[in-house]
Amino acid sequence: MSCTFKTTRRVEFHETDMAGIVHFANFYKYMEQAEHEYFRSLGLTIVDKQADGSIIGWPRVSAQCSFESPAYYGDLLEIRLNIERIGVKSLTMEYDLWRGKTKIARGRMKTVCCQFTHGSPMQSIAIPEWMLLKFEASMDQAE
Structure with a gap:
């Protein structure tokens, strides 16, 4: 599968232990940062x-990460x-860090499209068509 989106990030000192190695929890932050940049790239x-x-x-809904180096x-x-995967209500995104x-x-990470209305519990919804078209177009460009 072709890469849908790429970004870079410099490891900062506060993200490491005393040996200068990145603490594992920061990888989830890196993935989330890439996700936000991907969304912004689509408007x-x-x-x-x-x-x-x-x-x-x-x-x-779920997040996992395995470490190789x-x-x-x-x-x-x-x-x-x-x-x-693009589901009716969800996106599943894979991340490779190099x-x-x-x-x-x-x-x-698997995320679910939800609507938050003041005074009501969060509710999962179908991905709006205008968003869906942007996700699908970005995948078509990657192929």
Whole structure:
């Protein structure tokens, strides 16, 4: 599968332990940052305020990451995001994190499109057609 979106990120000192190795929890932040940049590249946002005052958002259903090689303070990481699956209400995204030719980690997150209305519980909804078209177009361009 072709890469849907790529971004880079420099490892900062506060993300590492005393040996200069990235703490595992930061990989989830890196994946989320790539997801937000991907949405912005499509003209979308993770928190989309609607005219009726409700908000469309994307809470996580699951997240996982496996590690292949350490990342260190100062490394420039390339994060490659692929849309694995577009469901009726969900997106499943895969992430590959690289330092040059060295694969650092592989992750996956599943998010669900939800509507948040003041005073009501969050409700999962079908991905709006205008969003769906943008996700599908980005996948077509990657192929």
